[in-house]
Amino acid sequence: MxxxxxxxxxxxxxxxxxxxxxxxxxxxxxxxxxxxxxxxxxxxxxxxxxxxxxxxxxxxxxxxxxxxxxxxxxxxxxxxxxxxxHGVHHHHFICTACGKTQNIAHCPMESVSVNLKGYEVEGHKFEIYGKCPVCVAQ
Amino acid sequence: MxxxxxxxxxxxxxxxxxxxxxxxxxxxxxxxxxxxxxxxxxxxxxxxxxxxxxxxxxxxxxxxxxxxxxxxxxxxxxxxxxxxxHGVHHHHFICTACGKTQNIAHCPMESVSVNLKGYEVEGHKFEIYGKCPVCVAQ
DNA sequence: GTGTAAATAGTAACGATTACGATTACTAGT
DNA sequence: ACTAGTAATCGTAATCGTTACTATTTACAC
Missing domain, CATH: 1.10.10.10 (Winged helix-like DNA-binding domain superfamily/Winged helix DNA-binding domain)
Structure with a gap:
């Protein structure tokens, strides 16, 4: 944006x-x-x-x-x-030290075929937390 | 437990x-x-x-x-x-109305091979939100 | 029972967020 | 450019969830 x-x-x-x-x-x-x-x-x-x-x-x-x-x-x-x-669905790796992100193309919802029949899905959250290369080096 | x-x-x-x-x-x-x-x-x-x-x-x-x-x-x-x-790694569908959960066996981390070289992963969160069958019916 | 450390009650402080009435600033229409 | 009308803001207080504090009570080993 x-x-x-x-x-x-x-x-x-x-x-x-x-x-x-x-x-x-x-x-x-x-x-x-x-x-x-x-x-x-x-x-x-x-x-x-x-x-x-x-x-x-x-x-x-x-x-x-x-x-x-x-x-x-x-x-x-x-x-x-x-x-x-530009609003395309994606997820993030988020650096807990500096807040920088790295896009994760894979969306786990595609793999969740499981027993959610009868359930009404409203949303989901997938985030990976850790240190980015810059913060690892410090 | x-x-x-x-x-x-x-x-x-x-x-x-x-x-x-x-x-x-x-x-x-x-x-x-x-x-x-x-x-x-x-x-x-x-x-x-x-x-x-x-x-x-x-x-x-x-x-x-x-x-x-x-x-x-x-x-x-x-x-x-x-x-x-009993502490086995899993994720949850969480009902936003009543708080009840449904286990999700699939963990997306297994599929995230992508460009996280140099990154230090500390943790992750995967949750699906919505209404459980009981709350859908109401 | 008694001693000792853990746990608690009661209350105050805290950080993040939201709410409010009074004032100011943006913009459309003249 | 001027003005009216509404949106946006300031300054501050209130709210919510959570944490911290000290005096008192409780659980449990001996």
């Missing part, structure tokens, strides 16, 4: 172009990994010390709902990253 | 047999599904209104570390259930 694509989506849905949204999207665009609301806040506080958590969470949630960001939960904390692969 | 097995593990590690622990383990033994700390509290409050969250979380964490309970995180909330399959 590029900045231009993100803004196009926002414009289509009549969201306004604000300084805060520009800052947030730039931050995600420049950091290709999972980030927390606190990391976003710290970045934004540089030129806007009074930034409100309300603003941050509201926008992160909006972006996530629009498919601009993708979201996961690590250690009870929401993490966000720029949507990758 | 039966109550007897749980108590054997606790005794081996010199944990004391207290009324609170008995109540907690009975509750999990009688409810074959994922439960929250709040559900445990509500159950215990029946005959012990002054039960402390400290006590509940401390014991749930202990039981989880000893492999008596297994644990997952749903919607930012810790959920616990009695260890099933």
């Amino acid at each position: 590029t900045l231009d694509e993100a803004w196009r989506i926002l414009q289509e849905r009549q969201f306004k172009r604000t300084k805060n949204r520009e800052t947030i999207l730039e931050f995600f665009s420049d950091n290709d990994r999972y980030l927390t609301a606190m990391e976003v806040r710290n970045f934004m506080a540089a030129d806007n010390p009074g930034i409100s958590f309300d603003t941050i969470y509201r926008n992160l949630t909006t972006f996530s709902e629009l498919g601009i960001l993708e979201e996961t939960e690590l250690n009870g904390e929401r993490h966000f990253r720029m949507q990758c692969d | 039966t109550l007897d097995e749980a108590w054997r593990i606790l005794q081996e590690r010199q944990f004391k047999r207290t009324k609170n622990r008995e109540t907690i383990l009975e509750f999990f033994s009688d409810n074959d599904r994922y439960l929250t700390a709040m559900e445990v509290r509500n159950f215990m409050a029946a005959d012990n209104p002054g039960i402390s969250f400290d006590t509940i979380y401390r014991n749930l964490t202990t039981f989880s570390e000893l492999g008596i309970l297994e644990e997952t995180e749903l919607n930012g909330e810790r959920h616990f259930r009695m260890q099933c399959d």
Whole structure:
């Protein structure tokens, strides 16, 4: 997901172009990994010390709902990253040290033929956790 | 995991047999599904209104570390259930309505040969969410 | 029974997230 | 460019789940 694509989506849905949204999207665009609301806040506080958590969470949630960001939960904390692969279904290896991800093409749902008759599947989660090569070396 | 097995593990590690622990383990033994700390509290409050969250979380964490309970995180909330399959590696379908689970024998890690060279894998999570047959019918 | 360490109650603190009323800023229409 | 109307924001407080603390009680070995 590029900045231009993100803004196009926002414009289509009549969201306004604000300084805060520009800052947030730039931050995600420049950091290709999972980030927390606190990391976003710290970045934004540089030129806007009074930034409100309300603003941050509201926008992160909006972006996530629009498919601009993708979201996961690590250690009870929401993490966000720029949507990758243009929405094509995929899974992630996630580095527990730096938040960087590596795409996993294989989706286990294809292999789950098992006894789920009568069950109504709503979603699934497959994530691998560990250290990326850069963090292993440190 | 039966109550007897749980108590054997606790005794081996010199944990004391207290009324609170008995109540907690009975509750999990009688409810074959994922439960929250709040559900445990509500159950215990029946005959012990002054039960402390400290006590509940401390014991749930202990039981989880000893492999008596297994644990997952749903919607930012810790959920616990009695260890099933005697610790053999498996995954779960989890009913988002009642917390009941269905074992999934297939582990996707076996199929992930892909580009994870140089990566240090620490763990993984594979869960399927939806409604179980009982909850579908309602 | 008694001593000792573990376990608990009661309550306060904590971090992440959400909610709120008052104010400000964006944008469409003139 | 000006203005109106609505969206977005600020500042702050409330909420939720969880953890931490100290004084007291309890389980269990002797």
